[in-house]
Amino acid sequence: MPTTSKVFGPEDEATLRESLKRCSPSTFEAAVQFRKTGNPEHVPAVVIGVIERFVEPDLRTKLKDADDDLRLIEDLGIDSLTMMEIVILVEEVLQMSINNEELRNLRTVGDVKTFIDCKIRGLPLPKPTKFIPIEHIGAVMPIQPPFLFLNEASVSSTSANGKYKITGQEFFLQGHFKDNPVMPASIMLEALGQLAVLYLLEGAPTEPGKVVSPQTIFFTGCEGVRAHRVCKPGDILTLSVKPKRMKMPLATFEGSIRVGQDKAVIAEEITLTFGLVDAANAPVPISGPEANVNPGLDSAPAAATPLRAAINA
């Protein structure tokens, strides 16, 4: 928390300038404004500026037009030790403390921004983004192969993102269409629905002591569904759902699918029905609790948890 009681003097400004000497001038300016006013609006500029300073120069363009899903380890090449360098500088500049447990959960640029913002405003911290590998998806989902259309997913309290690669081996492609395999739009809507199911099971806030029961989730309806692109074997579908409304027993999401930069499917609303059960009676996922702290399948095992990886002395 900023120390509002103490005036931000020229000496503090000099120290701040020294601390941020390798950051952009706008980062320094934002930090000065934050320290003078305590206005959290300046925090994202400071945080992004500090991250930028530690990213290899040739990767900085990625950060420039980044959305909040940009991953620190996988996309920006930030290792766990660099993550700590970032945190220490942010702590120093914003005069706050971040503990190891909190640090471990920061995986995307959005996570970092949200996290620092909540700390500054004194709000409760959001659930961190969880990266969910295929084994864990299979373990928690009521839907199973050959009708499961998620290879990997990440879930936070505000959204769920997933990927599915069309292999060409899907049974329905034999007939859809004759000598011309095209992913059915209805199945793509199904895939978005499945991601929404995963969100309900892994990300949705529930009542204390209760969890969403996989047996209670069903499709109820959808609105404004449009397909923009024909998707074929070899395409990688990037799926995204965000909850719009949650009110027992209904949850409404907006969803979209992209292939690379192309828009493939938009669904303005997908609505599911769900029910809660006591946490004590919930089925235990096969792959155990460790699975939900693992990153995506394609990342190095050393990056699994920032702090544990670092303490390899």
Add this chain to the structure above:
Amino acid sequence: MPRVFITGLGFITSIGNDAAGVLRSLRELRHGFELYPPFQKPDIPCKVVGTIKEFTTDSTDPEDWTFPSRYRIKREMLRSMAPNGLFAHCALLQAIEDARLTEADISNRATGLYAASGGSPFLTHYHHERLLKYGVMRCSPMGIVASIVGTLNFNLVAAFKILGASCGFSSACASSAHALGYAFDDLSLGRQQRMFVIGAEDGNSDAILPFAGMRTLSLQGDPSLASRPFDAGRDGFVGTGGATVMVLETEAEVARRGVTPYAEVLGWGQASDGYNVAISHPEGHGSATAMANALRAAGIAPGDVDYVNAHATSTLIGDVSEARALRSVFGEALSRVAVSSTKALTGHGLSLAGVMESAFCALALREGFVPGCAHLSRVDPECSSLLLPRTTENRPIRVVVKNSSGFGGANVAVVFKRAA
């Protein structure tokens, strides 16, 4: 047992930042000393340091350092280095180029790296100060790996993707000679095919000044008088830093790659004084035994040795005890063995000394010269039985012995022979 050859060298030293520069300094007896700016204060009685040129590493932030532009080092590597790590990284790049090694030659299970430095008291001090001032959780995550003894091997093994044996050696001024000896063992026992042997030191105030308390540093203000091994007027050693890298390979690798080695390593020996934590044995018992062991292991008679590169650091006790050790090992042959200490030119490189001076021996064997005793005007009577050439002698030499001694009375001797 496979024979072991020196196939590559790299230097960042007070007398040159590449083999050509070092060779010229050794031949022309040019020293690397300067009045070191941080020492030019009334409360610091010693003034001279063997300085590293073309590098500035006086900031605690590696991103402030400057070094020749031919070395490109990424921030993510630089951030965990001490100054001695930077010097060694550059010297290793040189040695790799000199030995004509490919990436595949460097990163494989049969190639290892042994290193020696005293760590970085400079960065240890800085990080501990931060710890006390800002609290334990505000310390740099790089503080440990950048500063403790071992920083050299941690950084180099990671940066150069070394997959074979790796280890750090800590026997003070005998450290990198120990590293060389054990690297030789690994090769001759068939455990490895190629070893990088590395010594490095920061060579800055924090590394050198603590020796003032032992009264072992020269207080001479004249750079050409400060380091005078075996001279009656000597008053202590001059500190230096930098790095040297030596590539050792088995004869099979030398043949496979078709490279011309500098010299062969015939063998080595070691022995301890068991006498005093910091003072060498007055009769040089440990040093004499180390030399005798090395000669026996190498199958060389004392009379076959052409040149001894002495450990002699220009301290009062150390130089005399080494002279006595030489007398007891070489006997009547002593009058035919040229002896010099190249610390008269470089200063004392501490953990770096052993491999740096071994690399000088490799240059002397390949180029055919005996480095002279720079700055020697009046020989200490206790050392008068030594054959101490005043200038560099250009003549082919066949067998060389390199002596190193460290605190606790650790003594190492290594025997080199001209290749073919």
